Amino acid sequence: MIVSADRLVEWENAMIETFASGGDALGFQRSVSMIYGLLYCSKDPLSMEDIMLRLSISKGSASQGLKQLTALGAVNKQLQIGERKTLYIAERSLRRLVQRLLDAQINPRLESGAERVRAMSAMIPEGAEYDYARSCNGSLEAWHTKASKLLPMINMILK
Amino acid sequence: MIVSADRLVEWENAMIETFASGGDALGFQRSVSMIYGLLYCSKDPLSMEDIMLRLSISKGSASQGLKQLTALGAVNKQLQIGERKTLYIAERSLRRLVQRLLDAQINPRLESGAERVRAMSAMIPEGAEYDYARSCNGSLEAWHTKASKLLPMINMILK
DNA sequence: CAGAATGTTCATTTATATCTGAACAATCAA
DNA sequence: TTGATTGTTCAGATATAAATGAACATTCTG
Numbered sequence: 001m002i003v004s005a006d007r008l009v010e011w012e013n014a015m016i017e018t019f020a021s022g023g024d025a026l027g028f029q030r031s032v033s034m035i036y037g038l039l040y041c042s043k044d045p046l047s048m049e050d051i052m053l054r055l056s057i058s059k060g061s062a063s064q065g066l067k068q069l070t071a072l073g074a075v076n077k078q079l080q081i082g083e084r085k086t087l088y089i090a091e092r093s094l095r096r097l098v099q100r101l102l103d104a105q106i107n108p109r110l111e112s113g114a115e116r117v118r119a120m121s122a123m124i125p126e127g128a129e130y131d132y133a134r135s136c137n138g139s140l141e142a143w144h145t146k147a148s149k150l151l152p153m154i155n156m157i158l159k
Numbered sequence: 160m161i162v163s164a165d166r167l168v169e170w171e172n173a174m175i176e177t178f179a180s181g182g183d184a185l186g187f188q189r190s191v192s193m194i195y196g197l198l199y200c201s202k203d204p205l206s207m208e209d210i211m212l213r214l215s216i217s218k219g220s221a222s223q224g225l226k227q228l229t230a231l232g233a234v235n236k237q238l239q240i241g242e243r244k245t246l247y248i249a250e251r252s253l254r255r256l257v258q259r260l261l262d263a264q265i266n267p268r269l270e271s272g273a274e275r276v277r278a279m280s281a282m283i284p285e286g287a288e289y290d291y292a293r294s295c296n297g298s299l300e301a302w303h304t305k306a307s308k309l310l311p312m313i314n315m316i317l318k
Numbered sequence: 319c320a321g322a323a324t325g326t327t328c329a330t331t332t333a334t335a336t337c338t339g340a341a342c343a344a345t346c347a348a
Numbered sequence: 349t350t351g352a353t354t355g356t357t358c359a360g361a362t363a364t365a366a367a368t369g370a371a372c373a374t375t376c377t378g
Contacts, residue, residue, distance in 0.1 A: 008289065008292055010282050011279055011283050011292060011296075012191050014278070014279045014282060015279060015296075016300070018272070018275050018276075018279070018299070022268075022272070025186075027186060029269075040295070041292070041295055043291045047225075062194070082303075093296060094302050094305060102162060109184060113177070113181070120170055120173045120177070123167075123170040124167065125166050130167065132202045133167055133170060133200070136174070136199065137174075140174070140177070142253075143253050147254060147279070149316070150316055150317070153312075153316055154309065154313075157308070157309055157312055158305055158309070
């Protein structure tokens with residue numbers, strides 16, 4: 001529950017704005033980042049209603065945003081006895097967050113990318129006159145290989 | 160210059176579509192990614208007109224897109240004697256591309272992020288009752304520190 | 319210089335993404 | 349069961365981003 005007229009409101013607003021801006025860079029929609037930011041700042045778990053009121057967003061946005069964040073593992077539900085509302089808390093470990101982002105968004109892309117490169121390589125006709133295209137395709141494949149090697153290292157480095 | 164009715168058209172289309180999709184993930188607009196993709200596939204340098212015709216995009220999009228790509232260093236101008244049109248070629252080194260992306264888009268964000276965290280820390284009043292906010296702010300600062308250490312390593316790994 | 323070719327800008331249009339809230343579904347307490 | 353509370357969905361409204369193309373600026377060529 002939000003304690004109104006707290007001296008921290010300014011700070012919390014600034015935090016939320018910071019998450020909104022950062023999330024923007026990662027391609028999240030504003031309301032989703034703000035929900036995460038609010039939960040990140042919150043000492044106690046918050047209900048969907050708390051979130052709607054604090055951020056002045058609609059039921060729909062709150063519900064959808066929490067759904068996304070929960071699916072991603074960036075936010076966890078907390079079922080509290082004697083409380084009908086579902087409460088939410090933020091996952092705060094950067095390492096776990098990054099891991100989940102990689103798994104959910106980057107790795108699937110990399111996998112489908114590998115398929116694409118293979119499929120494209122098959123489109124190039126035989127013959128020396130197509131050597132250029134072959135080298136081009138190969139260099140894209142090299143990009144893919146590098147990216148695939150890079151990702152696990154990010155995870156290690158964040159330890 | 161594009162040789163029409165080439166057997167490679169299918170392959171080139173697939174490459175362009177792949178770049179469009181990848182660029183999308185990085186937050187580039189479709190036309191910009193497509194221009195880069197086309198140049199990446201092209202054996203010879205292309206003019207703005209070549210690009211407009213091949214991709215069926217407007218003059219404005221082509222001009223703006225090339226401007227962005229050139230500013231980023233993802234595409235280089237090539238002034239050829241006896242040719243009035245400016246020609247363009249793609250920067251193909253993944254390492255250099257990533258370096259330029261980091262410099263242009265990520266590092267500035269990280270720097271402004273550092274400022275924000277500092278400013279927010281100053282918003283938290285003294286006193287033990289605000290310890291939670293302080294720890295929260297500190298944990299965001301730790302995120303920032305980790306990110307700052309991570310980026311130079313990406314560059315090393317891509318060598 | 320004149321006119322043609324090339325390139326840029328930006329107001330408008332078009333397309334896309336996001337948010338809203340009312341209708342609906344699910345759950346709970348009495 | 350019944351009514352109240354909580355949560356979800358999705359068609360439509362709103363806001364944002366991207367593409368267009370005509371007007372303008374610039375640069376060549378003869």
